[in-house]
Amino acid sequence: MAGQNLISLDDALNHLLDRATPVTRAEAVNLTECLGRILAENHYVPADVPPADNSAVDGYAVYHSDVRDGEALTVSDRVPAGTAPAPLQPGTAVRIFTGSEIPEGADAVVMQERVERTGDSIVINATVSSGQNIRQRGQDLTKGALALARGTRIRPQEMGLLASTGINRVPVLAKLKVAILTTGDELVDPGQPLAPGQIYNTNRYTLLGLLAEAGCDVTLCESLEDTRDATRQTLARAAAEADLIITSGGVSVGEEDHVRAALEESGKLSLWRLAIKPGKPLAFGEVAGTPVIGLPGNPASVLVTFMVVALPYIRKRQGRSDVALTGERLPAAFEITETSVRREFVRARKENAGSEVQVAAFPNQSSGVMSSACWASGLAIVPENTQVARGDLVTFYSFNELLS
Missing domain, CATH: 3.40.980.10 (MoaB/Mog-like domain)
Incomplete structure (x- = not known):
């Protein structure tokens, strides 16, 4: 009290x-309509993401032991993204592109900038190691793993993650x-x-x-x-x-x-x-x-x-799980000389003062002055029975954080 x-x-x-x-109460909505909604159940990964090893760069897929200084390799195939590759022929290279599936038998991708090509042959001017420039199967998400927990508020990044697992209908509260x-x-x-x-x-x-x-x-x-x-x-x-x-x-x-x-x-x-x-x-x-x-x-x-x-x-x-606020501790560019048993929420905004960021208060804190909230970018907190001198640290919550 x-x-x-x-x-x-x-x-x-x-x-x-x-x-x-x-x-x-829960319902299923289209992936395109789930922004800002609250996930109604845990979402487990139905299949590895990515589903197969793929190239992180444009270049050439090789088996690393086939690469020797100054020796040419024949380009035996070309694998655009979205096509299923044939196995790598031993002692050759395959032209490959970012996102293309790695052919069976290849274990590295050499960036095209490190390759000299003449006709159907290439010479690699780089050290090549196993796994180089390859995104491994399941690198992002592995089958059966918990991807998103119930109570998660869906943002654009969660929409992208759900899409990456092939989900087009999302259970939401x-x-x-x-x-x-x-x-x-x-x-x-x-x-x-x-x-x-x-x-x-x-x-x-x-x-x-x-x-x-x-x-x-x-x-x-x-x-x-x-x-x-x-x-x-x-x-x-x-x-x-x-x-x-x-x-x-x-x-x-x-x-x-x-x-x-x-x-x-x-x-x-x-x-x-x-x-x-x-x-x-x-x-x-x-x-x-x-x-x-x-x-x-x-x-x-x-x-x-x-x-x-x-x-x-x-x-x-709403069933949300992400409700904690952090705020910032910043020096006040205002003062409160009279203490009160009431906790005060000062309409305020961050302003640069030389190399320092301070919190400035709107001059009129009357409860009827709505323009103060349009000028402000958040609320500075003055605890009960507390005076504030200029330079004292106060907790500041931005409107963006409060409303997120």
């Missing part, structure tokens, strides 16, 4: 992650179905004129982008009317459609903040008010068995709390 009736971030994350049950509910009668969709007292609905589009980056399916995206009944009814409808409900706003202590109250009345509220900045009024609970993460209403708070609190929970629900 963090004091002031606030829950520490570490306790809050433990609470959420203890209740984050990974999805078990089903995408997490998420409902987005934004609160506030003052919110208007972009493209509409603003009446007095109205503002544009920033959070809906921030959350749509964040959830798309996280590989989730948004099954419902609505605005909540600022009434208790409407809030309860929409939460119940969302619970029937989604694996997770994410709300923005309505979790503070105002008379028009109905999400927290609706959770307490018709669901369950198990966590509220975190010792973080920005984002103190964050809630977690459930409606009809469907988890609800209630984010604050201010735009920058939504971004930060999604990355710091909601995203670790989502990753575990």
